[in-house]
Amino acid sequence: MKDEVTQRHDGTLATTLASEMVRLRLSMLLINDMIKQKAFSVPIHLALGHEAIAVAVSKVMDDNDRLLLTHRNIHYNIARSFDLSAEIDEYRLSKSGQGGGAFGAMNLTNPEAGIVYTSSILGNCLPVAVGVAKALAVKGHESATLAVTGDGALEEGAFYEALMMACSLKMPIIYLIENNEWSMYTRIDERRCDVDLSGMAQTFDIPYVHLEGGNPEQYVEVLASVRKDVVSKSAPAIVEVSLSTLGDFHVHEENKPPRYINYHHGGVAALKYEGGPVIEESARDPVYLASQAIPASQWGAIVASVRNKLGPADR
């Protein structure tokens, strides 16, 4: 898959990653339009704003690496596959879907692309990753297992148990925490005490790395280094990435102060495929940041190329 991504574009790594981010963004906006048209019965958790980390993870994965995901898995599934129709068909629970219509959205996997397990249960995939990593070791693969979760799952006992098992058994696992500061509709500071992830990593004597800024090139560089480290030392690491889940909005009601609503799942009324790929001209939007890092003409060509490949919005 890594080579495939590279081969699809002749440009630099930055251009390749930017193109992939646009593909993810426009694919999700296309699906968002379909959600609004009530095309699906299954709940879909869009990951608008999560594109930089998804393309970086996909880029650094080796053939025998494994990826375990959560209910918000759409960005990784798109990053690891170029068949958007198969993904959409899966959301339609069609036999032609990526999982034969047997998994829907929250449990969508793609074993051929290394996505062997997804779970809609908070923290559930983290200890499963230990077993996957062990199986790869039994089979003699020198590979890494990546388990992605959100900041809400850190509060589950499964996170601690998974670290305990992974460290005790010396498993090469990257625990990747997508920290958007929200658990559904509650911010971290509204629901729990502070958790020092770096301190937790120190307790287990494993590396901790913090990513922020939405720069996929930097993410690739760091993740590749962490990946090399966990494989060579056969030990886990924690990577935390700060990001924003876009699609949030304010509710305005008469005689009341505006209420802020975090995006959790479903369609985003204010966003349209045709209006993309940039959602927000701010540092919260990694696609916007990418658009600013690339000459305008080149950016326009990337967007046009991706739109051309994705086809018409009306599916």
Added chain:
Amino acid sequence: MTYIESINTSICQRINEADKLVCFGQNITTASCLSGLTRNLPVGGGIEAINTPNCENAMVAFGFGMMLEGVDSIFFVKQLDFLLLTCDQMVNTYNMARQSGATGSFTIVPVVVDSGFEGPQSRLNNLADYCSMANMPGYALADPTASQAIIQRHLIAPGFRIMAPSQRLFRSEAETGPATPLDDEASIFELATGTAATIVVYNYAWPQARKLRADLAADGHNAALFGVAESNSTHYAPILNSLKQTGRLIVIDDSRSHNRPADRMRAAASDAQISYQALPLYRNITPDDIRPNSDQFNIDSKAVSAWLANTHSGTNGHSNG
């Protein structure tokens, strides 16, 4: 040889036949090796034994993770109640593993604490209830002879299952009597033939059922005796065929499960329009029951014999004993 020595021997023999296998659990190669359950595991070559930390949720997930990748494993657990900490993995991860067509074998071998001296906690004689959560295959290793067939067939085979020995039986004699499997899945066994009644035993009351059958025979009642090892088994045909002949059913279940496999079997008998009289022998569960106590399950053979003497076979209606 004791019951647990026999179970241990069957387990070790089956593991010896494997090429690659990961055995894991707490204290499985240390001290008493779970009171003999995991003694002398044939470690070496592709067979590994891991003494894990105390994190049952992660351990069950560990097994399912390997199963997803096609690697076989066995998780040995000192007590079934430890698995209460793992319900998410047991239901949700198992559902994903079977939906994904995972090819590895994952077997959990927990000991069912079916004596009551542990008190309000740490006793869970509810294997059928536990397995009902996600329709998991669950085998009660109630009889050494039957267990040998179950272990040979299922300990290492694609898919997931629980097979659980009984703590109460650990030091009992291994020699119990014949147990002939009646299906390829080793889910139901014929322990004796007869026409006076159809006795069906579930959970770990096989010794009591064998004794009852012998006592009834001494009184002139030669009953058929079936042992159902798999709590979700729907292989009712041999039982129903016997019941058509005898018209009298004695069901024995020493568990505390409210999801009684016997109830499903009796529903199947009713669906088949078999006319019979029934004597269910279950525990009388009271609120005081969770105090530390011996939790014995005894059957009054004379009372059962009297019931047989006073009950006509093949009459309509189902009575409760």
